[in-house]
Amino acid sequence: MRTWEKNIRKVTPYVPGEQPRRDNIIKLNTNENPYPPSPEVRQAAKSMSTRAMRLYPDPAASDLVEALAYRYHLSNDQVFVGVGSDDVLAMAFLTFFNSDRPLLFPDVTYSFYPVWAELFRIPFETVPLNEKFRLVKEDYARENGGIIFPNPNAPTGVYEPLQDIRWILQHNRDSVVIVDEAYIDFGGKSAVKLIDEFENLLVVQTFSKSRSLAGMRIGYAMGNARLIRYLNDVKYSFNSYTMSRAAIILGVEAVNDEAYFRESLDKIITTRERVKEEMRELGFDFPDSKANFLFATHPDYPARELQAALKEEGIYVRYFDAPRTDNYLRITIGTDEEMNVFLGFLRKYRKK
Amino acid sequence: MRTWEKNIRKVTPYVPGEQPRRDNIIKLNTNENPYPPSPEVRQAAKSMSTRAMRLYPDPAASDLVEALAYRYHLSNDQVFVGVGSDDVLAMAFLTFFNSDRPLLFPDVTYSFYPVWAELFRIPFETVPLNEKFRLVKEDYARENGGIIFPNPNAPTGVYEPLQDIRWILQHNRDSVVIVDEAYIDFGGKSAVKLIDEFENLLVVQTFSKSRSLAGMRIGYAMGNARLIRYLNDVKYSFNSYTMSRAAIILGVEAVNDEAYFRESLDKIITTRERVKEEMRELGFDFPDSKANFLFATHPDYPARELQAALKEEGIYVRYFDAPRTDNYLRITIGTDEEMNVFLGFLRKYRKK
Structure with a gap:
């Protein structure tokens, strides 16, 4: 190692799901929405001024913040926006979890949490889910430097009812609690x-799933104005202008077209419920999912082999090689046509 | 203060230049390019697919990295991209400056440096520029945890010749040295x-000035592959997908249209040299600038008063209320028409 390398922060980064550059695949591996964004988004993109791109965007992204505040019946100072919910969560870790006591999160959860903790040198402890991948709320009633969990959880899809979230908040008034709701629109x-x-509650959501804008990188957080102010102070200490003009313009349209949003959610939920039935018939087991994916295992098919066989056919699903999850596949709910191809493959696979 | 607020990272954020939402102003306060991005950028925006926006972008932003590598005769693993050069610099501070010894940067420089240092709890010391705002290279030949300076410097516009940069690098092989070249295309x-x-040298540039894309948020760093790998490890530990599909698509076009880029630079440089002459005639004093702005003072006009008078007329320039700079204005070079209005105002102002 060279001397100049001594001062370098060395980390083991998060590995995102594969984004294959080839076409003609069925992409069920990163929980994207199978439907395009609203026609209003397309219209706004068409009429977007590139002349204006020479100018910095509004650093506060006020148009987008206002659209979200209106949609969720909040005031503007209760909303924070960032470059996808990962950016929002990274800023939130940096802002809120500066304690010697451990940050708590589930043992089976979004695998970016330990990565952010390592990046910012935040001590953490994982709290085991029960055997049904359910959160055990009593396990969070202990001293901690913060709490974070997704609801519905990733990669399991398990949704915890609001009264349990409230119970956790009631027992944790002294640290910040983040509920990561990337998948909430699909049924929670x-x-x-x-x-x-609860003034110590931060709720994080994203445009990457239900709003069909993963490609534009938009996420947001909602919480009381004090919490949002702290988050903005850190954001303005990191990068004044995180949201591009394009992200602001297209994001506003995606929020405003509520009818299109609802319609696309309904389609995905209907498909999900049908796929659940068919997969159960095929012998798969999975916790009930309120997200746009299923987390499934099969007594006869090792998950890793099945993933490889699917990939061979151009069907991408996600596999997590980690304790408790290494015989499961996370399968995004695509269009009906895509899921028919997927289910057709499973039927053939079964006969082998 | 509530108990939950104890663990919060409290910082004093950077204050970006004003981005007025009104039209009909002459905006010479944040060093944007007065000319629109290349027609190729406009064309690409028009034909951009919003259907594809439902999908995550390429996390490595390979098309953009390749375009930059080709342009600068580097290999792909020598280029890093981010959400504006502020994002690149924030990541670089987090990655490279983890030392108990102080980070060094000039006393008069980009005012975001001490903000990043505070955010990441990096010890730092400022090194005074000489009375002509020139960097004194010998002052950097001392123990340090890293070095950063802009070239040309901001907000002075002063350019240091490459042999002095090389001298600093020769005397600093044990820590990372960042040369922040936001304004390099305007004459350096x-x-x-x-x-x-020098494998410990990181060069940072941006699309926000010379490439007319401040609104799209694109910055980049160039250095040896080891350095870039460390930076990517931190980036992938922060946010997998920083660059939107739109940023990648428009960024590539902006890099590739070299002819348009050169032409727009030439126009700005010609205007700058003319404005220098006229302002000298009006009694202003300023260090020679190789950037797209002038950093000017006048023996008879207090800078803050002049700034207020200009703003009254709808002409925005930047004022920094800090030691050594509090009687200067930083004036972006706009179009010839804009600078004529500005100079016309100064001529009238003089007579009062």
């Missing part, structure tokens, strides 16, 4: 209605 | 040609 109830009651 | 020679010689 958002904890956003609890933010007036 | 880039230190990028030194990266083969």
